[in-house]
Amino acid sequence: xxxxxxxxxxxxxxxxxxxxxxxxxxxxxxxxxxxxxxxxxxxxxxxxxxxxxxxxxxxxxxxxxxxxxxxxxxxxxxxxxxxxxxxxxxxxxxxxxxxxxxxxxxxxxxxxxxxxxxxxxxxxxxxxxxxxxxxxxxxxxxxxxxxxxxxxxxxxxxxxxxxxxxxxxxxxxxxxxxxxxxxxxxxxxxxxxxxxxxxxxxxxxxxxxxxxxxxxxxxxxxxxxxxxxxxxxxxxxxxxxxxxxxxxxxxxxxxxxxxxxxxxxxxxxxxxxxxxxxxxxxxxxxxxxxxxxxxxxxxxxxxxxxxxxxxxxxxxxxxxxxxxxxxxxxxxxxxxxxxxxxxxxxxxxxxxxxxxxxxxxxxxxxxxxxxxxxxxxxxxxxxxxxxxxxxxxxxxxxxxxxxxxxxxxxxxxxxxxxxxxxxxxxxxxxxxxxxxxxxxxxxxxxxxxxxxxxxxxxxxxxxxxxxxxxxxxxxxxx
Amino acid sequence: xxxxxxxxxxxxxxxxxxxxxxxxxxxxxxxxxxxxxxxxxxxxxxxxxxxxxxxxxxxxxxxxxxxxxxxxxxxxxxxxxxxxxxxxxxxxxxxxxxxxxxxxxxxxxxxxxxxxxxxxxxxxxxxxxxxxxxxxxxxxxxxxxxxxxxxxxxxxxxxxxxxxxxxxxxxxxxxxxxxxxxxxxxxxxxxxxxxxxxxxxxxxxxxxxxxxxxxxxxxxxxxxxxxxxxxxxxxxxxxxxxxxxxxxxxxxxxxxxxxxxxxxxxxxxxxxxxxxxxxxxxxxxxxxxxxxxxxxxxxxxx
Ligand SMILES: Cc1cc2nc3c(=O)[nH]c(=O)nc-3n(C[C@H](O)[C@H](O)[C@H](O)COP(=O)(O)OP(=O)(O)OC[C@H]3O[C@@H](n4cnc5c(N)ncnc54)[C@H](O)[C@@H]3O)c2cc1C
Numbered sequence: 001x002x003x004x005x006x007x008x009x010x011x012x013x014x015x016x017x018x019x020x021x022x023x024x025x026x027x028x029x030x031x032x033x034x035x036x037x038x039x040x041x042x043x044x045x046x047x048x049x050x051x052x053x054x055x056x057x058x059x060x061x062x063x064x065x066x067x068x069x070x071x072x073x074x075x076x077x078x079x080x081x082x083x084x085x086x087x088x089x090x091x092x093x094x095x096x097x098x099x100x101x102x103x104x105x106x107x108x109x110x111x112x113x114x115x116x117x118x119x120x121x122x123x124x125x126x127x128x129x130x131x132x133x134x135x136x137x138x139x140x141x142x143x144x145x146x147x148x149x150x151x152x153x154x155x156x157x158x159x160x161x162x163x164x165x166x167x168x169x170x171x172x173x174x175x176x177x178x179x180x181x182x183x184x185x186x187x188x189x190x191x192x193x194x195x196x197x198x199x200x201x202x203x204x205x206x207x208x209x210x211x212x213x214x215x216x217x218x219x220x221x222x223x224x225x226x227x228x229x230x231x232x233x234x235x236x237x238x239x240x241x242x243x244x245x246x247x248x249x250x251x252x253x254x255x256x257x258x259x260x261x262x263x264x265x266x267x268x269x270x271x272x273x274x275x276x277x278x279x280x281x282x283x284x285x286x287x288x289x290x291x292x293x294x295x296x297x298x299x300x301x302x303x304x305x306x307x308x309x310x311x312x313x314x315x316x317x318x319x320x321x322x323x324x325x326x327x328x329x330x331x332x333x334x335x336x337x338x339x340x341x342x343x344x345x346x347x348x349x350x351x352x353x354x355x356x357x358x359x360x361x362x363x364x365x366x367x368x369x370x371x372x373x374x375x376x377x378x379x380x381x382x383x384x385x386x387x388x389x390x391x392x393x394x395x396x397x398x399x400x401x402x403x404x405x406x407x408x409x410x411x412x413x414x415x416x417x418x419x420x421x422x423x424x425x426x427x428x429x430x431x432x433x434x435x436x437x438x439x440x441x442x443x444x445x446x447x448x449x450x451x452x453x454x455x456x457x458x459x460x461x462x463x464x465x466x467x468x469x470x471x472x473x474x475x476x477x478x
Numbered sequence: 479x480x481x482x483x484x485x486x487x488x489x490x491x492x493x494x495x496x497x498x499x500x501x502x503x504x505x506x507x508x509x510x511x512x513x514x515x516x517x518x519x520x521x522x523x524x525x526x527x528x529x530x531x532x533x534x535x536x537x538x539x540x541x542x543x544x545x546x547x548x549x550x551x552x553x554x555x556x557x558x559x560x561x562x563x564x565x566x567x568x569x570x571x572x573x574x575x576x577x578x579x580x581x582x583x584x585x586x587x588x589x590x591x592x593x594x595x596x597x598x599x600x601x602x603x604x605x606x607x608x609x610x611x612x613x614x615x616x617x618x619x620x621x622x623x624x625x626x627x628x629x630x631x632x633x634x635x636x637x638x639x640x641x642x643x644x645x646x647x648x649x650x651x652x653x654x655x656x657x658x659x660x661x662x663x664x665x666x667x668x669x670x671x672x673x674x675x676x677x678x679x680x681x682x683x684x685x686x687x688x689x690x691x692x693x694x695x696x697x698x699x700x701x702x703x704x705x706x707x708x709x710x711x712x713x714x715x716x717x718x719x720x721x722x723x724x725x726x727x728x729x730x731x732x733x734x735x736x737x738x739x740x741x742x743x744x745x746x747x748x749x750x751x752x753x754x755x756x757x758x759x760x761x762x763x764x765x766x767x768x769x770x771x772x773x774x775x776x777x778x779x780x
Contacts, residue, residue: 104718106735149616160614162623163591178753183716185583185736188748189758189777190632194590194623198616218666242534244557244644284666286687343612345535375614412610413617423617430610430617432480438606438765439619445760457618 001043001066001086009064010044013088016056020047020094031071031089035136037338037392038079038421042069043086047094051169051177051207054090058205058451059175061088067454070205072113072141076148077339078420080200084455090205092143098122099208105183106213107166112143112206119211128213131158134416135324143206149198151416153249153323154280156374158214160416162197169208170196173447183210195442200418201453203446217248217282221292222310222319225299226273230254233275234349236302237373240279241346245294249280250374251323254353257370257381264329267322273305277373278323326370327381334366334383338395342406343415346376355405356380363398377415378406403429419457427459483605486525486541487597487636493522494634496603499773502630504572505545507565511576512629516774524571524636528552536642537594537613542571542635558642561586571635577627578712581704582681584735585669590626592640598625598633601766611639624761630772632765646683653679654698658734659721664695671734672705675725678734679704707731711741714748747779 001009013021022045032041043066048054061068067087074081083089092113099109103126110119116137120129133152134140144150146168151160158164167181181193196203227233233252240250253261255274262269269276277299281291296307310316330337344352353369360367360382371379380402384391403413407429414423427436440458494500501515503523524543531538533556540549547566553559563580564573574596579589595609608621625635649669658673661680665671670681680698682689693700708729715723715737728742750758758778762769 102718104721105716149620151614151616155614159587159591160616162620163587172753176753178751178757180754183737184714184748185588185733185738186578186712186714187627189750189754190761191577191590191623191627192754192757194626195620197623198620215666238534241536246536246644284684284688284691286685286691290685343610343614345532345537345612347532347534372614376612377614410611412612412615415612415614416616418616419618427618428480430480431607434604435480435607436618438600439608439621441764442619442621442624442761445757445764 005064006043009060009066009088012060013044013046013057016053016060017046017048020049021045031074031091032083034074034076034079034081036077036079036082036420036422037336037395038082040083041086042083042089045089045091047091049094051171054171054205054207055175055177057088057090058171058173062175062451067451069453070143070147070201072144072147073115073139075136075140076144076420077341077417078414078422080148080418080420080453080456082421084421087454092141095207101126103128103213107183107210108213109208109210110142112141112146112209114142116140116142116145123213124216127216129216130211131155131164131214132161135327142209142211146197146206146209147199147201148416148418151372151377153251153372156250156372157246157248162194164212164214165193165197165209166212167210168193168196168206170204170206172204173449173452181210198418199443200420200457202443202456204452219285219288220248220280220282220316221288222316223279223292223295224269224308224319225277225279225295226270226305227275227277227303228273228305229303230275230353231350232302232304233277234353234373236277236299236304237349238346239298239302240295241374243294243298245291247279247291247295247374248282249278251278252276252369252371252373253278253323253326254369256366256368257326260329260332260368261322261326264332265318265322265325267318269322270306278319323370330368330381330383334385336384336386338382338384338399340378340380340382340399340402341414341417342403342411343375343377344406344409344411348409348411349373349376352378352405352409352411356402359398359401359405363394365394365398372415375415376411400426421456424457425459480607481611483597484529484637486527487605490522490525490634490636491599491603491605494599494603499770500634501772502571502634504543504569504575505565505567507568508572508576508578512775512777514774515772519773522634524569524634526569529637533558535613537611537639538642539595539611539637539639540570542569542638544570546570546573553642554645557645559645560592560640560642562589570638570640574626574638575628575630575635581672581707581733582669583738584671584733585667585683586643590623593622593626593638594641595639596622596625596635597637598635600633601768601770605636606633609639613641627777629775629777631762631775631777632771634771648686648689649681649683650689650693651679651681651701651704652693652696652698653677653701656697661696662735665692668692670704672731673734674705674729674731705731707740708742709740711743711745713739713741713745715739750778
């Protein structure tokens with residue numbers, strides 16, 4: 001952007017926001033990254049406190065012909081919040097109020113910057129929670145959950161974010177404010193709410209969200225099963241579901257994951273095992289009891305070693321702590337990691353896992369697997385040291401091979417992290433050019449000029465309006 | 479490479495072609511929703527048949543013209559279901575195009591949340607795939623959700639992949655006179671609570687000991703069947719509004735906790751804000767610029 005234009009844009013934003021509009025090097029660097037290994041650079045960072053401030057920022061951006069990018073906590077793993085084309089960042093961190101808890105309608109209105117776990121903690125004494133529980137729930141925002149249609153361990157039984165969003169207030173890319181969906185069951189007209197959820201910030205910025213509340217289960221039982229052969233563990237996953245049981249959560253960790261997690265949290269995970277399954281049953285006592293027995297008998301048929309049932313809430317929390325901190329634990333073996341996310345049919349878990357190990361070996365990388373096995377959602381972690389010369393090329397090549405193997409097994413590109421920038425150019429593996437052009441027709445109805453989070457989700461060729469494409473900064477991984 | 483498209487879907491695309499008006503007929507069980515289609519328009523029906531059913535994956539792929547009866551027959555052999563709760567002669571495509579969930583929505587959620595992948599034929603006569611075949615997927619824009627409730631105005635549904643659920647071990651209906659909102663507050667995830675202003679019906683599902691324990695919390699008698707749901711009008715309120723709403727004339731049955739009211743008395747469509755209306759019109763113009771699909775029937779009233 002021209003220097004004088006940039007100065008005027010910044011001064012207009014400063015007039016609106018005071019010190020909450022920033023362009024210092026530190027901020028621009030910080031907001032250039034998210035949880036992925038990709039990196040870009042914004043022009044300005046804004047921290048609005050209200051819907052009307054978001055609206056004004058969008059209008060100012062439009063006046064200066066500058067794109068903008070909504071950002072929650074920046075934990076996204078597909079580069080969705082990585083700024084491409086020097087956008088203005090609209091960070092929701094200061095819009096973090098729970099506005100209303102409405103138990104009669106079983107919803108809560110929240111601002112987008114509310115952290116996922118903060119909401120569920122607030123609801124706990126009322127007997128409710130927000131069902132989507134990404135492993136990053138301590139830090140990720142509900143706005144980010146909506147934009148990425150995020151999942152989590154308990155989405156196996158309860159469904160991903162989309163099923164838990166009743167309504168959204170949205171600042172559209174042209175600065176108008178709309179509400180998609182409402183508290184009624186059917187809604188009127190086409191499902192704009194459903195379309196917006198998962199649109200990764202490319203259809204506007206959500207500024208108020210009505211989330212559905214889920215009753216806390218009266219009974220919860222958490223089991224840790226260990227297997228001497230990862231193949232038995234994976235086969236048990238399929239067999240549990242095939243037996244007609246949908247556990248609340250069904251997570252798997254392989255040998256390396258068990259080792260590093262155990263060293264990190266001391267949860268008593270069996271380090272001699274080749275794989276463990278973390279299974280949670282919840283609901284009314286009879287169903288939970290039935291589920292526990294069914295899991296036991298299916299696991300026995302698949303040569304389970306020990307079946308550890310958490311005796312109390314403390315032990316249960318400890319077992320989950322291991323699972324939810326697995327990514328942090330990776331730092332003990334290598335300073336950097338690349339977390340992948342694909343889905344395969346459950347019946348193909350073993351086959352694809354074996355391929356993942358082979359791919360990692362071939363690229364001289366370490367693969368660690370801890371994932372949402374119940375819905376076939378693989379999360380291979382490639383651990384590496386970015387100071388090693390040429391390692392990122394190997395990481396990307398291995399990543400591509402993993403995605404290819406998953407698609408070949410009848411899977412999809414992403415189960416919950418989204419497409420963003422990371423998988424944008426892989427979209428053609430799953431969709432025809434015509435499929436993507438149709439998706440773009442729909443996106444364009446919201447943002448004909450491509451101002452909202454430009455250059456994400458759809459590969460360049462399939463988009464009609466890539467006005468900001470020329471500005472891909474050097475060094476960005478596109 | 480994207481998955482191959484089945485010959486049935488390709489044949490349907492050819493039949494629809496790239497010009498001329500078309501009406502898509504399903505089971506005609508909700509034929510008048512959105513108004514009757516224009517007379518004399520070429521009528522097509524989507525292909526039918528269960529094309530891939532993998533009980534251990536709990537997913538089923540079928541032609542959009544498959545009847546719910548055929549679908550449940552296939553699934554129930556393996557103890558599974560898709561809880562649409564509509565007329566057995568309705569088609570999967572028709573049910574989704576109308577997008578109205580059945581009476582067990584309280585527990586199972588909206589029918590759109592069972593849709594994993596949709597293939598539709600667009601106004602150019604070309605096949606468009608959206609979503610993916612696995613139980614979890616966030617690859618690309620969610621055109622599947624856009625298609626649910628679109629009354630076939632944006633494209634003709636040709637093939638659908640759905641997520642299935644295990645059929646609960648026990649399913650029981652109770653009825654009597656008890657405050658429906660008290661009933662709602664007492665129960666853990668009941669499947670349905672229906673109320674006609676006087677009598678209440680409750681559907682409990684799960685393992686039998688849980689169903690018994692939950693019924694013991696209530697002051698109701700077992701009954702064999704749910705009430706008939708009037709179907710000439712339908713209104714959708716916030717769940718709480720049922721406590722105080724203006725009761726319609728004629729018979730009605732409300733879904734407590736959900737907010738849908740099934741009525742004898744026909745009613746007008748709810749209003750849509752101007753901003754939403756212009757976005758929705760934009761979507762219609764983009765996806766069916768010539769207005770080829772289901773002329774006469776409307777999602778957006780004038
Ligand atoms: C350790 C770790 C574990 C994780 N585990 C999971 C998991 O189990 N399941 C899972 O699904 N994900 C997981 N994630 C990924 C990530 O946490 C989620 O995608 C999360 O929802 C992102 O939220 P965020 O607030 O960080 O969003 P950001 O990263 O800031 O943004 C993500 C996308 O949302 C858009 N966006 C943000 N706010 C808004 C808004 N208000 N309006 C419109 N668009 C907006 C951005 O433009 C961007 O495209 C994990 C990440 C990490 C680092």
